[in-house]
Amino acid sequence: MKKTFPKLFEPTRIGGLQLRNRLTMSLYPTKYTTDSQANDRLIEFFRARAKGGAAMIVLDGACLDYPAAYKGAVELRMDTEDHAASLKRLISAVKSEGALAFMHLNYPAGPIVSEGTSGAIEKKGRWMLPLISAGDEDRVKGLSKIFGTGAARAREIGYDGVEVQASWGDIVAQFLSPLSNKRTDSYGGSLENRSRLLLEIVSEIRKDTGDNFPVQIKLVVDELIPGGFGLEEAKTVAGSLERVGADSILVTVGNKKTKKHSIPSHSLPAGVSVPHAKAIKSVVNIPVIAMGKISTPDLAERILEEGDADLVAMTRALITDPELPNKAQAGQVEDIRGCIYCLEDCADKGVKGLGRACVNNPLAGLEDEIRITGAVDSDQVWVIGGGPAGMQAALIAAERGHVVSLFEKCGHLGGQFRLAALAPYKGEVSEVLRWLEVQLDKSQVKVSLNHPVSAAEIIDAQPDSVILATGSESRIPVMPGFDQEHVFQAHEYLEKRVKPGANVVGSGGGEVGCEVAETAVDSGSRVVVVEMLSELLPRMKSLPRTELLGRLSAKGVVLLTDHGASAITTNTVKATGQDGQEKTIDADTVICAIGMNSRRELYHDLQGVVKNVYLIGDAEEPGSVGHALRAALRVAATI
Numbered sequence: 001m002k003k004t005f006p007k008l009f010e011p012t013r014i015g016g017l018q019l020r021n022r023l024t025m026s027l028y029p030t031k032y033t034t035d036s037q038a039n040d041r042l043i044e045f046f047r048a049r050a051k052g053g054a055a056m057i058v059l060d061g062a063c064l065d066y067p068a069a070y071k072g073a074v075e076l077r078m079d080t081e082d083h084a085a086s087l088k089r090l091i092s093a094v095k096s097e098g099a100l101a102f103m104h105l106n107y108p109a110g111p112i113v114s115e116g117t118s119g120a121i122e123k124k125g126r127w128m129l130p131l132i133s134a135g136d137e138d139r140v141k142g143l144s145k146i147f148g149t150g151a152a153r154a155r156e157i158g159y160d161g162v163e164v165q166a167s168w169g170d171i172v173a174q175f176l177s178p179l180s181n182k183r184t185d186s187y188g189g190s191l192e193n194r195s196r197l198l199l200e201i202v203s204e205i206r207k208d209t210g211d212n213f214p215v216q217i218k219l220v221v222d223e224l225i226p227g228g229f230g231l232e233e234a235k236t237v238a239g240s241l242e243r244v245g246a247d248s249i250l251v252t253v254g255n256k257k258t259k260k261h262s263i264p265s266h267s268l269p270a271g272v273s274v275p276h277a278k279a280i281k282s283v284v285n286i287p288v289i290a291m292g293k294i295s296t297p298d299l300a301e302r303i304l305e306e307g308d309a310d311l312v313a314m315t316r317a318l319i320t321d322p323e324l325p326n327k328a329q330a331g332q333v334e335d336i337r338g339c340i341y342c343l344e345d346c347a348d349k350g351v352k353g354l355g356r357a358c359v360n361n362p363l364a365g366l367e368d369e370i371r372i373t374g375a376v377d378s379d380q381v382w383v384i385g386g387g388p389a390g391m392q393a394a395l396i397a398a399e400r401g402h403v404v405s406l407f408e409k410c411g412h413l414g415g416q417f418r419l420a421a422l423a424p425y426k427g428e429v430s431e432v433l434r435w436l437e438v439q440l441d442k443s444q445v446k447v448s449l450n451h452p453v454s455a456a457e458i459i460d461a462q463p464d465s466v467i468l469a470t471g472s473e474s475r476i477p478v479m480p481g482f483d484q485e486h487v488f489q490a491h492e493y494l495e496k497r498v499k500p501g502a503n504v505v506g507s508g509g510g511e512v513g514c515e516v517a518e519t520a521v522d523s524g525s526r527v528v529v530v531e532m533l534s535e536l537l538p539r540m541k542s543l544p545r546t547e548l549l550g551r552l553s554a555k556g557v558v559l560l561t562d563h564g565a566s567a568i569t570t571n572t573v574k575a576t577g578q579d580g581q582e583k584t585i586d587a588d589t590v591i592c593a594i595g596m597n598s599r600r601e602l603y604h605d606l607q608g609v610v611k612n613v614y615l616i617g618d619a620e621e622p623g624s625v626g627h628a629l630r631a632a633l634r635v636a637a638t639i
Ligand SMILES: Cc1cc2nc3c(=O)[nH]c(=O)nc-3n(C[C@H](O)[C@H](O)[C@H](O)COP(=O)(O)OP(=O)(O)OC[C@H]3O[C@@H](n4cnc5c(N)ncnc54)[C@H](O)[C@@H]3O)c2cc1C
Pocket: 359, 384, 385, 386, 387, 388, 389, 390, 407, 408, 409, 410, 413, 414, 415, 416, 417, 418, 419, 420, 429, 451, 452, 453, 454, 469, 470, 471, 472, 490, 491, 494, 512, 599, 602, 616, 617, 618, 619, 622, 623, 624, 625, 626, 628
């Protein structure tokens, strides 16, 4: 029997506006604009999420105070008619797909001032007057007027409503927090004073936009730091917000220092902030929206059913699968491609040369550029290698009408990514392969396991196109002693579930090396990670990197950078430093993770013999699963 989600798909209201269901998309700053205009990339990204069924989307904010608070060409503007025209295209794309468009309103920590202004500090080469400490009362009051004017402008342009940023350690949250707000005037000290700015902002917006323009507050309800703004104070503020005319409260937690709770990662459970939403809901009558790793429609339904919140918001789940709402409504839950909460390609600056994207959705951020359409001819396509790249390529080629055969030399699909889920806190990454396998089962792709393909077989069969997704294999260290029984490659160590000895040395401090080190320390070993470079995890994004390094340090793993393993004996590893000094480390188990080499033999053998040969994924360049899936998309969408 198909699952249904009656509560989730019940229409509801925020202020005077009707929403088609109770699932909204919270802010995701795409950073796609390059000239402060909403471009096609930004528009198509959000059109896809609206088309996928979200009821309301909080869209990237625009500069509220040009030029004083302008962050540059990467920030949207709305002050000129030209800029407004591009926003109108964005709003129209979202609305034409049946979703409501809200604008996120925020202000930087302070306006830009000239060098040397009293109280100003330098930030990224510009001088800024921090409002939280240096702004006088008039300046702070002026800020609420800026929000009011900004909201009125958003309404004029065509937004359905606005969201005031009162979280994330941004300026309004700084005023709320006793940790950052040390003012002695009417905006500091008591809760009444600390919340004055937020309440004035809502009043100004109400005054400038009238009664029929919803104002949502993204409210931090617990900074999760001792002495910070906490739940009891937040309940009082929520009540005041309702009284001054706020229409809904989106509940979030954390500040800049506790961001891992604001964007909960692998290490936190799904729905981690729902109890906070429930607490706020107990004190107000306006809609309360729960958020924070609400990963599935089942969880969303349960939250609503149990009355913990009136609506839910998702960000990453909708980056990964914009069609999540539609699929849930149609009962196609197993077809939902789940976020793996890795915070890699969607975070920080995203992917080199591409910007913000998604590890488990190769189309994210490319909606304007790539469309999967039927192929002109139905060709014979051979895909060699059943890792993530090969699986994804086979699916897309088949979806387009090609006759696709997928060959894998092992007895199972998934390639090396099957091992990724074995590291601590990484169980969620198995979702990548689950989705690919379910879709392959439903597809017309002919899958052959235990079938290593040779160049001769391909030359003999002469398929119209050959996609080589043969992956990569561990780089073998060349040093005295590397071929002993207690020396393992990382994949071998994980695959064979080796029980490490008392003293483990991990050679290589990249992602795989550090994750393997954590598995070893968790099984009771003393662990030293030896890394040639001066920093570990150079390619990992800031939040997961901070978490993993923090855990390794807390668990006592010794991180020895600027050193390369140079020799292995039966019970030691010699590590040589950049300065030539040698260290001898006890080691009864050695695990090597010094990188990967592409498997390209077939590619070389087929050059000039078979036409239309494509190399994708790790076989092209060892990288990540996000890179592998995008390479598959780019090739399979065009052949
Ligand atoms: C322990 C570990 C953890 C990882 N964690 C992450 C992570 O958290 N995030 C991330 O983004 N990446 C991670 N990676 C990297 C990621 O797994 C790879 O980038 C990704 O699997 C590459 O996919 P692929 O399909 O190109 O190659 P592979 O996964 O290597 O698959 C290639 C497949 O081709 C098959 N094959 C090869 N030759 C032939 C042939 N001649 N005929 C038939 N079949 C053949 C192989 O058997 C294999 O199954 C991790 C890797 C490891 C080892």
